[in-house]
Amino acid sequence: MRRLIPDPGPTDLESELATYRPADQDREGRPFVAVNMVSTLDGRASSQGNTKALGSDADTEHLLGLRTRFDAVMIGGGTMRAERYGRIISRPESRTRREQDGLSPDALAVIISGDLDLPFDAPLFTDGNGRVLIFTRKSEVPDTETEVDLVTIDGLIDTADVLAHLHREEGIRAVLCEGGPHLFGQLVAGDLVDDFFLTVTPVVTGGDAPRILETNLPERAEFELVGLLEADGDLFARYRRA
Numbered sequence: 001m002r003r004l005i006p007d008p009g010p011t012d013l014e015s016e017l018a019t020y021r022p023a024d025q026d027r028e029g030r031p032f033v034a035v036n037m038v039s040t041l042d043g044r045a046s047s048q049g050n051t052k053a054l055g056s057d058a059d060t061e062h063l064l065g066l067r068t069r070f071d072a073v074m075i076g077g078g079t080m081r082a083e084r085y086g087r088i089i090s091r092p093e094s095r096t097r098r099e100q101d102g103l104s105p106d107a108l109a110v111i112i113s114g115d116l117d118l119p120f121d122a123p124l125f126t127d128g129n130g131r132v133l134i135f136t137r138k139s140e141v142p143d144t145e146t147e148v149d150l151v152t153i154d155g156l157i158d159t160a161d162v163l164a165h166l167h168r169e170e171g172i173r174a175v176l177c178e179g180g181p182h183l184f185g186q187l188v189a190g191d192l193v194d195d196f197f198l199t200v201t202p203v204v205t206g207g208d209a210p211r212i213l214e215t216n217l218p219e220r221a222e223f224e225l226v227g228l229l230e231a232d233g234d235l236f237a238r239y240r241r242a
């Protein structure tokens, strides 16, 4: 891995993330929010229905590394259906490292799904580790090995309310949102994104795959580039809300 901005030179993920402490930066009434997405050169968010064919091993490592810095990882129902998540902090050494850094060993998995039409046979629900909190319009969930709690909301689920709830009721100081395009759009529309990590992978796929943001925005949102890394041909940009 090499760093292009700032201070160009060789680097590694461990040193890049060592000083990244989003949990020390919670905002007034809500957690610090970072979003991580991978995009093709033509702005697409998936290939053949999910992200498995996008990004390199370095991108996977970057995502797993980022997760170790956050209290919670948040996704929308569409992402859970497409990606079938497992345990968020899957490596024992990462859980140990989190404890040393004052975080709980497992990150809270947060899902926003109005209809609760989720793959309850996915490893996140079946392996029995960690905890899942789902914001939904429904009031009942199937039995699962993993502890699952619901926050039932009538009508529209507002992402600002979700974040306020996580901060107030769960003590969450920092959330990593891993998409997808509709949830990302709501966060941008609500001016709720503090950091945006974008991996650009050097392929063009075309077709009708979603773009990385699929929501009408009330106005354009501006970001400033604060870091750029390269590994395996992927670019890892970090933007901050301007």
Ligand SMILES: NC(=O)c1ccc[n+]([C@@H]2O[C@H](COP(=O)([O-])OP(=O)(O)OC[C@H]3O[C@@H](n4cnc5c(N)ncnc54)[C@H](OP(=O)(O)O)[C@@H]3O)[C@@H](O)[C@H]2O)c1
Residues within 6 Å of the ligand: 036, 037, 038, 039, 044, 045, 046, 049, 050, 051, 075, 076, 077, 078, 079, 080, 082, 083, 112, 113, 114, 115, 116, 117, 118, 156, 157, 158, 159, 178, 179, 180, 181, 182, 183, 184, 186, 210, 212, 214
């Ligand atoms: N490139 C990337 O980095 C990346 C990241 C993540 C996902 N993806 C891809 O994106 C695709 C999925 O796109 P998507 O836009 O459907 O994903 P998404 O944003 O994760 O999911 C949208 C779904 O989340 C639920 N939801 C989100 N906000 C809600 C709200 N405020 N109230 C109630 N429900 C809400 C709804 O699910 P219910 O229908 O369950 O109510 C909605 O249909 C997949 O192909 C996936 O592989 C790409």
